[in-house]
Amino acid sequence: MTEKTHDAGAHQHGQHTHDGAQQSGLNLHEDADNAVDMWDGMYRERAKIWSGNPNPQLVAEATGLEPGKALDLGSGEGGDAIWLAQQGWTVTALDVSAVALERAAAHATEAGQAERITWQQQDLTEWEPEPVFDLVSAQFLHSPLLPWRDSATKAAAAVAPGGTLLIVGHHPHGLPPWSHHHESGMFFTPEQLAGALRLDREPWFVEVLTDRARTIEGPNGESGTTLDTVLRARKHA
Numbered sequence: 001m002t003e004k005t006h007d008a009g010a011h012q013h014g015q016h017t018h019d020g021a022q023q024s025g026l027n028l029h030e031d032a033d034n035a036v037d038m039w040d041g042m043y044r045e046r047a048k049i050w051s052g053n054p055n056p057q058l059v060a061e062a063t064g065l066e067p068g069k070a071l072d073l074g075s076g077e078g079g080d081a082i083w084l085a086q087q088g089w090t091v092t093a094l095d096v097s098a099v100a101l102e103r104a105a106a107h108a109t110e111a112g113q114a115e116r117i118t119w120q121q122q123d124l125t126e127w128e129p130e131p132v133f134d135l136v137s138a139q140f141l142h143s144p145l146l147p148w149r150d151s152a153t154k155a156a157a158a159v160a161p162g163g164t165l166l167i168v169g170h171h172p173h174g175l176p177p178w179s180h181h182h183e184s185g186m187f188f189t190p191e192q193l194a195g196a197l198r199l200d201r202e203p204w205f206v207e208v209l210t211d212r213a214r215t216i217e218g219p220n221g222e223s224g225t226t227l228d229t230v231l232r233a234r235k236h237a
């Protein structure tokens, strides 16, 4: 990914790390004691945080899947949900931040995809998943207040029999030099993910479990490399 950001201050999916927010003057509000304050506060810092483009690993892994019902967990400003809707999916997009969801809904309307997407304000820690989605996507669902094992387990539980689980996150050993979060515990390796979800047994068939490097742009326009952990698994019917 070598595109430039479209507007000053907006991050480019596929080019930045999502924890790059602080380095470019944004504040993740890590002193907040609840997810709403933390993430609404972060989104309010700027009119736009992410690029609006879909995450590259989502495009790589979901292109060509038979569209059905999709769930985007931690949907942010809606770039992934809108892309999925454009591919023919009926999308539920869930995020704890009402600020992000409001922006995402406006983008979906502009893109002519409003009818295909349901926006749901929900804290994942209080959410009880039902196994009804043909695709569950969780992209960079990293938060100091959300243990990744819990969110990954809930994502897996929301996949319908025959459906696909897609989890993408930062690899803990592949963060760019400017990251402040090297020791945070928010990130996971493919092996850690596979162990937490017990992917070596029924009902899972692992299709992709790997790490992938990407070129990204840092807060001062510098070039760097980041590593994504990528899982795509099919739940047996």
Ligand SMILES: C[S@@+](CC[C@H](N)C(=O)[O-])C[C@H]1O[C@@H](n2cnc3c(N)ncnc32)[C@H](O)[C@@H]1O
Pocket: 018, 035, 039, 050, 055, 073, 074, 075, 076, 077, 094, 095, 096, 097, 100, 122, 123, 124, 125, 138, 139, 140, 141, 142, 143, 145, 146
């Ligand atoms: C790093 S951002 C990634 C957003 C989007 N998936 C993307 O790739 O651009 C993490 C997102 O997860 C959401 N989030 C964090 N904690 C959450 C929680 N407990 N429940 C639901 N969403 C949460 C945040 O509001 C934020 O939009």
